[in-house]
Amino acid sequence: MESQTTVLTRVDGSADLVHGETRAIVSVSGPIEPKARQELPAAAALEVIVRADVGVADTREKLLENKLRSVLSQTILTTSYPRQLIQIVAQVLESGEDERYTCKEAASIINGSYLALIDAGVALQCSFAAESFAIAQDGEVITNPTPLDLRQSKSSHVVCYSIRDAKVDSLLFSDSIGSFTETQLYSVLARGTESVEAHHRHFRSTIEAKISKDFVWKLQ
Amino acid sequence: MAKGIETSANEKAFIIDALTQGVRTDGRKLDEYRDVKISLGSQYGSVDVTMGETRVLCRISSEIVAPYEDRPFEGLFTVSTEISPMASPMFEQGRQSDDELLITRTVEKAVRRSNALDLESLCIIAGAKCWSIRADVHLLNYDGGFIDASCIAVMTALQHYKKQDITVSGEQVLVHDFSERSPVGLSILHVPICVTFAFFNPHGVEQNIKGDAKEIYVVDPNMQEELLKHGILTVTINKNREVCQVSKAGGLPMDALTLMECSHKAFTIAEKLTNDIKKLIEEDDLQRKGSQWKMLSASNDR
Amino acid sequence: MSIIIPGDSVQVANSVALGPGVVCTRNRSVIPVTAGILEENSKSIHVESNGRRYVPSTNDYVIGTVTGSFGDAFRVSLSDFTFPVSLSAMAFPNASKKNRPNLKVGSLVYARVSSAIPEIDVEIECLDPTTGKDGGFGLLEGGYVFDVSLAYARTLLFNPNYPLLNQLVKKCQFEIAIGLNGKIWIKTDDLKHTLAAANAIKQCQLVPSSECSNVINSAFKSLSQ
Numbered sequence: 001m002e003s004q005t006t007v008l009t010r011v012d013g014s015a016d017l018v019h020g021e022t023r024a025i026v027s028v029s030g031p032i033e034p035k036a037r038q039e040l041p042a043a044a045a046l047e048v049i050v051r052a053d054v055g056v057a058d059t060r061e062k063l064l065e066n067k068l069r070s071v072l073s074q075t076i077l078t079t080s081y082p083r084q085l086i087q088i089v090a091q092v093l094e095s096g097e098d099e100r101y102t103c104k105e106a107a108s109i110i111n112g113s114y115l116a117l118i119d120a121g122v123a124l125q126c127s128f129a130a131e132s133f134a135i136a137q138d139g140e141v142i143t144n145p146t147p148l149d150l151r152q153s154k155s156s157h158v159v160c161y162s163i164r165d166a167k168v169d170s171l172l173f174s175d176s177i178g179s180f181t182e183t184q185l186y187s188v189l190a191r192g193t194e195s196v197e198a199h200h201r202h203f204r205s206t207i208e209a210k211i212s213k214d215f216v217w218k219l220q
Numbered sequence: 221m222a223k224g225i226e227t228s229a230n231e232k233a234f235i236i237d238a239l240t241q242g243v244r245t246d247g248r249k250l251d252e253y254r255d256v257k258i259s260l261g262s263q264y265g266s267v268d269v270t271m272g273e274t275r276v277l278c279r280i281s282s283e284i285v286a287p288y289e290d291r292p293f294e295g296l297f298t299v300s301t302e303i304s305p306m307a308s309p310m311f312e313q314g315r316q317s318d319d320e321l322l323i324t325r326t327v328e329k330a331v332r333r334s335n336a337l338d339l340e341s342l343c344i345i346a347g348a349k350c351w352s353i354r355a356d357v358h359l360l361n362y363d364g365g366f367i368d369a370s371c372i373a374v375m376t377a378l379q380h381y382k383k384q385d386i387t388v389s390g391e392q393v394l395v396h397d398f399s400e401r402s403p404v405g406l407s408i409l410h411v412p413i414c415v416t417f418a419f420f421n422p423h424g425v426e427q428n429i430k431g432d433a434k435e436i437y438v439v440d441p442n443m444q445e446e447l448l449k450h451g452i453l454t455v456t457i458n459k460n461r462e463v464c465q466v467s468k469a470g471g472l473p474m475d476a477l478t479l480m481e482c483s484h485k486a487f488t489i490a491e492k493l494t495n496d497i498k499k500l501i502e503e504d505d506l507q508r509k510g511s512q513w514k515m516l517s518a519s520n521d522r
Numbered sequence: 523m524s525i526i527i528p529g530d531s532v533q534v535a536n537s538v539a540l541g542p543g544v545v546c547t548r549n550r551s552v553i554p555v556t557a558g559i560l561e562e563n564s565k566s567i568h569v570e571s572n573g574r575r576y577v578p579s580t581n582d583y584v585i586g587t588v589t590g591s592f593g594d595a596f597r598v599s600l601s602d603f604t605f606p607v608s609l610s611a612m613a614f615p616n617a618s619k620k621n622r623p624n625l626k627v628g629s630l631v632y633a634r635v636s637s638a639i640p641e642i643d644v645e646i647e648c649l650d651p652t653t654g655k656d657g658g659f660g661l662l663e664g665g666y667v668f669d670v671s672l673a674y675a676r677t678l679l680f681n682p683n684y685p686l687l688n689q690l691v692k693k694c695q696f697e698i699a700i701g702l703n704g705k706i707w708i709k710t711d712d713l714k715h716t717l718a719a720a721n722a723i724k725q726c727q728l729v730p731s732s733e734c735s736n737v738i739n740s741a742f743k744s745l746s747q
Contacts, residue, residue: 008361009273010308012575025360027306031577032603033224041641049313051304054281054356077545077555081577082640083605089306089313091358093277094263118527121573123545123555127529164529207557208525214572215559217674217684217731224603228587229628230707234666238713245717247744309603 001202003111005119005210011089013120017112020144021096022104026112028120030086044081046072049089050109060102064090067106071130071160071173072113077123086122088113097147103132103156104144106175110160111199118207128172129199130160133188135180141191155180159192163200168193223317224310225447232448239436240422244445246272251439253415253489254365258376258497260504264403265381269373272442273363278373279356280381284393287343287350295342296352299328301370307362308443326467327357327370330412330456334464337378338407344386349393351383353406364442367454371414376497379408380504410458411497412465413490416440417482418449419472425450437478439485453479455486459494526569527557534567541568542579572673576601576703578638583679584646585667585701588629596625598633598646600703605643609633613647615656623648623661630662630707632699662699665709666716672704674727686726686734690719693742718745 001019008014011027031044038045050064051057068090076086090109097104110130117124134145134153142149150156155178161168176185235245242250257270265280287294301324303311311320331337342351355377357370382403387394418441422434437453438445446452451470457463463483468474526532532544534552543556544567554560558571578584578600586598589606597606609631614623625631633646650657670678677684679700690696694715699707706723710716722741726734 008275008306010362011306012573014306025306029305029309029603030575032309032575033605047305047313049304051302051306051358053358054279054354056300056302080545080555080640084640087305087309089304091304091306091360093279093358094261094266118557120575121556121558121571124528125553125555127527162529165531166529169529204527207527211525211558211571214671215570215673216729217727218677226587226589226599226602227628228630228667229626230630230662230665231667232628233664234713234716238717241713243714243717243745245720247721 001199003115003203003206005115005206006213011120013116013118013122015112015115015119017108017115019108019111020104021094021147022092022108023094023096024090024092024105024108024112026088026090026109026116028086028088028113028116028122030120030122031081031084032087034083034085038085039083042082043078044076044084044086046076046078047085047087048072049087051089051091053092053095060099064102064106064109067102067158067173067175068109068113071110071128072117074172075124075126075128075162076117077125080123088116097150101150101156101177103134103150103158103175103177106130106158107132107144107160110173111203115203115206119210126169127163127200127203128160129163129196129203130158130173131192131195131199133157133159133191135178135184135188139184141184141187143191143195154178155184157185157188159189159196161193161196163196166197166200166204168196223312227444227447231444235444235448236420236422239420239438240434244438246442250436251485253440256369256372256493256496258372258500260376260380260500265377267373267377267380269369269376271365271369271440273361274365274369275361276366276369276373277358277360278370278377279358280377281354281356282381282383283352284344284349284395285352286348289347292347293343294339295350297332297337297339297342297355298352299331299355299357299374301327301357301359303359303366307359311362322469323366323370326367326414326454326465327374329465329467330367330371330414331355331374334412334456335409336375336412338409341407344388344393345391348391353378353381362443364444364446365416365440368414368416368440371412371456372493372497375411375413376501378406379411379497379501381406410460410462411494412456412458413486413493414454414456415482415486415489417453417455418445419451419453419470419474420448421450421472425472435478437482439489453482455483457483457486457490459491461487524560525557526554526560528553528555530554532560532567534562535564538562538564539566541566543569543571570673572671574671574704576604576672578607578635578644578703580635580638582635582638582702583700584633584635584703585662585699585705585707586631586633586646586703588625588627588631590627591625598631601705607635607644607646609646609648613645613649614660615649615654625661630667632659632662632701632707634659662707665697665707666720667705667707668720668724669704670706670724670727672702675700675702675704675706678706678723685731686723686738689735689738690722693738694719714745715742718742
């Protein structure tokens with residue numbers, strides 16, 4: 001996985017994330033002034049936009065928006081910004097999967113959003129990270145499957161955990177498509193904790209690099 | 221006008237004052253085009269263009285569809301330039317502002333209406349099947365010059381793109397995978413390049429109408445200049461000195477001589493850019509061929 | 523320097539003041555909510571981070587652009603795309619119903635945030651509340667305004683040891699106003715000097731403080747050509 005923050009200048013926070021075949025860029029602006037219909041009296045409104053790499057946005061992008069929103073509404077401390085708007089735009093640059101799957105893109109935009117939110121300095125209750133999985137015909141669990149793995153798989157999954165003190169804390173989001181057994185899902189969830197913690201270690205080094213770059217002018 | 225961005229009177233006066241002295245806030249000369257960085261992606265037809273802080277990405281995709289009934293011998297070509305708030309929060313999602321519409325239309329006219337892509341070569345079976353080529357332009361960061369950057373991105377991506385080879389037997393069309401047959405490029409007739417000029421009337425627009433304004437124009441305005449401009453002109457030209465489009469907005473009257481001067485400047489820029497793009501594509505081609513040869517020789521060794 | 527990110531745990535003494543970047547949760551534990559450098563002492567704790575989006579806070583010195591007026595107050599924009607704040611026409615030295623300050627749309631003002639409650643409109647004022655005099659606040663005439671990052675603006679305003687301004691003054695005379703909303707207004711006698719100074723300040727954000735003088739020199743050199 002490769003990640004980089006502060007890649008765009010017109011927004012408050014941004015991140016570019018490459019994970020396997022998938023690449024996404026996420027931007028965050030906020031807290032800014034919402035449109036009148038978005039405004040909430042006691043919390044920040046979230047505007048989540050997902051854009052496809054090819055073609056116009058349709059139901060598939062709306063579905064991804066909903067998945068991303070369900071993670072973000074649990075992690076962003078919206079009560080810190082009453083009446084404000086936090087705008088998250090995720091642009092998929094390379095989907096790395098066929099159109100009927102969304103797991104790889106979902107994991108990438110969740111991870112990208114985390115870094116972009118950190119870059120923007122939006123208040124978060126905890127850290128989080130996500131990973132995609134596929135279960136092959138023989139029952140094997142494949143972490144971050146290739147497009148070919150997905151095509152031959154029985155089911156695809158995406159899991160997102162919150163992280164406290166570099167350890168997995170609780171399950172924020174899990175989404176599965178296909179046929180699988182209960183034990184298989186549990187093994188996916190278990191495998192998820194390992195890779196999510198590994199991702200988090202990577203993100204931490206990205207964030208540390210960002211902070212030292214932010215304060216390069218600081219007197220020692 | 222851009223919603224949400226407030227430019228103070230001080231800033232405005234300063235920038236215009238600077239322009240009359242021949243200085244731009246980003247340190248460029250008045251007729252200096254920003255450095256254009258183009259990088260080609262791993263996939264065919266994926267291009268990343270950076271001009272100053274402006275960043276534009278283009279992806280080309282293709283599929284086989286039925287042609288329009290009234291144009292049975294032509295393929296389809298669409299350019300999509302939707303601007304999301306990622307480029308700047310001043311762009312609203314799902315609602316096109318006038319500026320956005322102008323950008324989209326100008327790019328569309330520059331590339332599609334000037335026949336840069338040979339549509340007839342996309343025809344497979346007349347009236348039944350043809351290629352549909354789609355260019356998705358993603359505008360990532362806005363610092364002026366969206367038209368120029370988008371046009372460069374689309375034209376580079378079209379030249380870089382390769383589609384699957386096909387065999388036609390009767391009504392049957394067989395699409396060959398990349399591993400089966402080497403992919404084929406698109407037929408590009410010419411490379412239009414857009415160059416934008418912004419006009420300023422330091423003594424007010426009224427002076428211009430009287431005809432004694434000391435008008436200043438700059439090449440490739442950045443965002444601040446685009447917000448403060450009095451008029452804007454986009455010249456689309458190719459390296460054969462053919463002007464494909466002149467688009468002028470803002471309502472300022474304009475001298476014919478200035479237009480000529482701008483077109484000449486645009487030509488020098490377009491010529492340089494066209495050659496740069498060509499060189500880049502050739503280098504990329506060579507690199508790809510190199511890796512292909514290695515694959516072939518590996519199988520020949522046996 | 524200890525870097526902290528959301529989800530890390532912090533140990534705090536019983537009674538400390540919580541600054542930006544840390545909040546107290548419902549079950550009375552203190553958690554960091556932004557990524558940055560943890561700064562703590564016996565009285566307070568906060569996370570120092572370098573953002574770009576300004577959130578108003580009481581007593582901050584800010585630079586705003588007047589965008590309109592309503593009733594007895596002016597509408598002022600502190601940063602792009604955020605809610606406008608209000609500047610009462612009475613919040614000027616010697617202001618009265620008859621002696622109304624003359625601010626036009628597009629004017630720049632240097633002001634202090636007098637009230638910043640998230641749920642209601644933020645208010646700013648152009649006078650020193652302890653003396654009732656202007657205290658350096660008010661209309662900014664001429665000059666040039668540009669954006670820098672928030673933590674950098676704080677350092678420029680509050681850290682006298684940061685070498686930039688002392689070195690810049692060797693090159694030209696200037697008048698400067700630093701807004702904690704990441705806006706800096708600068709004015710010199712010569713337009714080119716203003717631009718060079720502005721560019722130098724912007725570029726110094728990207729280099730260690732030891733290289734400030736090199737940046738200033740090259741900024742002034744490139745403009746004298």
